[in-house]
Amino acid sequence: VPEGHTLHRLAHELSELFLDRRLTVSSPQGRFADGAALLDGSRFLESHAHGKHLFVTTGWRRQRFLLHVHLGLYGTFELLHRRRGADPPAVRGQVRLRLLAPGAVADLRGPTACELLRPDEYDALIDRLGPDPLHAGEDGELAWQRIQRSPSGVGSLLMKQDVIAGVGNVYRAEVLFRHGVDPFLPGRQLAHAVWLDLWSDLQGLMADGVRIGRIDTVRDEHLPEVMGRDPRQDRHGGEVYVYRRAGDPCLLCGTPVSTTVIDGRNLFWCASCQPRGAGSMAG
Numbered sequence: 001v002p003e004g005h006t007l008h009r010l011a012h013e014l015s016e017l018f019l020d021r022r023l024t025v026s027s028p029q030g031r032f033a034d035g036a037a038l039l040d041g042s043r044f045l046e047s048h049a050h051g052k053h054l055f056v057t058t059g060w061r062r063q064r065f066l067l068h069v070h071l072g073l074y075g076t077f078e079l080l081h082r083r084r085g086a087d088p089p090a091v092r093g094q095v096r097l098r099l100l101a102p103g104a105v106a107d108l109r110g111p112t113a114c115e116l117l118r119p120d121e122y123d124a125l126i127d128r129l130g131p132d133p134l135h136a137g138e139d140g141e142l143a144w145q146r147i148q149r150s151p152s153g154v155g156s157l158l159m160k161q162d163v164i165a166g167v168g169n170v171y172r173a174e175v176l177f178r179h180g181v182d183p184f185l186p187g188r189q190l191a192h193a194v195w196l197d198l199w200s201d202l203q204g205l206m207a208d209g210v211r212i213g214r215i216d217t218v219r220d221e222h223l224p225e226v227m228g229r230d231p232r233q234d235r236h237g238g239e240v241y242v243y244r245r246a247g248d249p250c251l252l253c254g255t256p257v258s259t260t261v262i263d264g265r266n267l268f269w270c271a272s273c274q275p276r277g278a279g280s281m282a283g
């Protein structure tokens, strides 16, 4: 499942390819045919992300159109540079939306959402989402307000998009490990100082993710070459402490990494480095 950094990266890449270009828009699969017809011929004005939601604004004369995309579990947005003047590549698979401009093509497949929003619908959607650590200057205060009132575990709360927008399973597990926080600690027992550390660390880790296109969460002193261990072999790539390392020795203490399912998703943690109650106001 793409985490927030993927959508911010996509927003940047779409802007690089299409900014100020006039778009040829289609829905080869047909399920977004009406929307595509409205967008066709409009100019790409901007794109941005909030959490796992991607938005593209286009314009035609004074009209503005706002496209909303959520990739969900299986969606992909494939971006290609192509030679100017070359024929568009053949459509492969179920392409919901195709954006074309000289030198660029973007194919959206399998999204959970691909729709046009009115301004009030956009505002309502943003209101339902928590703050996004990748937005410059965002202090996360609204997330803290929600966490400090909740009896749910911190590990569960970090995944809720109405608490924090954009954090997924990898960042959730890794940021809690990096600060030695018990994932089952109720939000209302989390110490404010620990929260501030978690938030600023998420800002840094996710910004790294946008930059390198991969989730790396291991501090320099725990890199494979420093510790003399083998690099991680995993289709997710990236060096991590606990994510998908169930049963493997913790990189810091050697305790086998634990896993359990919460809210339908696998949680990973080290029971020694993140003991019960760790991160609470009591210490």
Ligand SMILES: [Zn+2]
Residues within 6 Å of the ligand: 250, 251, 252, 253, 254, 255, 270, 271, 272, 273, 274
């Ligand atoms: Zn450990």
